[in-house]
Amino acid sequence: MHRKTFIKNIAATFGALALSNFDIIKALAPDPFTIKMLNDTTGIFSEKGGTILFQLNKKGIIVVDTQFADTAAHLIEQLKNKSKKAFKLLVNTHHHGDHTSGNIAFKGIVDTIVAHKNSLTNQKATALKSKNEDKQLYATETFDTNWSKKIGKEKITLHYFGAGHTNGDAIVHFEKANIVHMGDLVFNRRHPYIDRPGGANIANWITVLEKTVTTFNDDTKFICGHCHKDYTVEITKADISAFANYLKNVLNFVSAEIKAGKTKAAIFKATEIPGSEEWKGDGIERPLTAAYEELTANT
Numbered sequence: 001m002h003r004k005t006f007i008k009n010i011a012a013t014f015g016a017l018a019l020s021n022f023d024i025i026k027a028l029a030p031d032p033f034t035i036k037m038l039n040d041t042t043g044i045f046s047e048k049g050g051t052i053l054f055q056l057n058k059k060g061i062i063v064v065d066t067q068f069a070d071t072a073a074h075l076i077e078q079l080k081n082k083s084k085k086a087f088k089l090l091v092n093t094h095h096h097g098d099h100t101s102g103n104i105a106f107k108g109i110v111d112t113i114v115a116h117k118n119s120l121t122n123q124k125a126t127a128l129k130s131k132n133e134d135k136q137l138y139a140t141e142t143f144d145t146n147w148s149k150k151i152g153k154e155k156i157t158l159h160y161f162g163a164g165h166t167n168g169d170a171i172v173h174f175e176k177a178n179i180v181h182m183g184d185l186v187f188n189r190r191h192p193y194i195d196r197p198g199g200a201n202i203a204n205w206i207t208v209l210e211k212t213v214t215t216f217n218d219d220t221k222f223i224c225g226h227c228h229k230d231y232t233v234e235i236t237k238a239d240i241s242a243f244a245n246y247l248k249n250v251l252n253f254v255s256a257e258i259k260a261g262k263t264k265a266a267i268f269k270a271t272e273i274p275g276s277e278e279w280k281g282d283g284i285e286r287p288l289t290a291a292y293e294e295l296t297a298n299t
């Protein structure tokens with residue numbers, strides 16, 4: 001169909017719904033991002049890369065993770081439309097590029113950037129290797145096991161429960177709102193990235209998730225970095241437990257295959273993880289490879 005005819009047809013359809021030309025133009029070129037408020041002041045921004053959590057706090061704007069430089073610019077523009085306050089605090093859940101590449105968009109406009117100490121080390125090492133140190137904006141503060149700061153009526157607490165997706169994943173709790181950003185510690189029904197060079201450990205990751213479930217109360221809302229397209233990044237304790245169970249099933253499956261004398265190539269032919277068939281889509285080679293390496297590391 002010719003573009004002109006296509007637009008005419010669309011216009012006819014929308015015209016029937018009594019929409020203005022402006023709405024038609026907007027419908028043809030929608031915003032590349034989505035913003036969803038979780039309460040009056042706290043919301044999530046999704047475009048490309050890991051989910052961003054933000055709060056329009058009376059003492060200043062709080063942002064968790066930054067995706068990429070171009071998408072962070074969209075976020076900043078939107079938040080500036082919603083609040084006249086300055087950016088008070090930026091948190092990175094971990095060092096991966098789809099969570100920290102947008103930090104640079106906050107250069108000179110944010111007071112404090114905080115991350116786990118291993119996240120900063122990993123971010124610096126990765127930037128050095130990728131020769132893009134000039135495109136980084138690093139944490140101004142790091143922590144080891146816990147970090148807390150009161151901003152207005154909100155209290156932001158970061159927890160570190162040990163190695164999981166990397167060796168520097170912070171769990172970010174907005175205590176008053178009772179919202180937790182899990183970063184990439186949960187991939188909702190999607191095969192996860194498991195960054196072994198970045199210190200990941202599947203066995204310990206399971207422990208981290210079990211500790212998460214017992215640390216927060218039943219009213220806590222959770223969000224995570226990534227999900228399968230048929231699912232959402234808004235998750236529950238049940239989803240966190242299901243992901244812990246998935247990781248257990250990955251280890252059990254690969255371990256049994258190794259014990260049965262299967263070759264690496266044969267193991268990697270698997271198309272699903274027995275017991276966790278809900279995890280569909282591409283990328284199954286990532287957990288299989290990581291589990292194989294983790295299980296054979298000391299033999």
Ligand SMILES: [Zn+2]
Pocket residue numbers: 049050096098099184225226
């Ligand atoms: Zn990510």
Ligand SMILES: [Zn+2]
Pocket residue numbers: 094096165184193
């Ligand atoms: Zn990640």
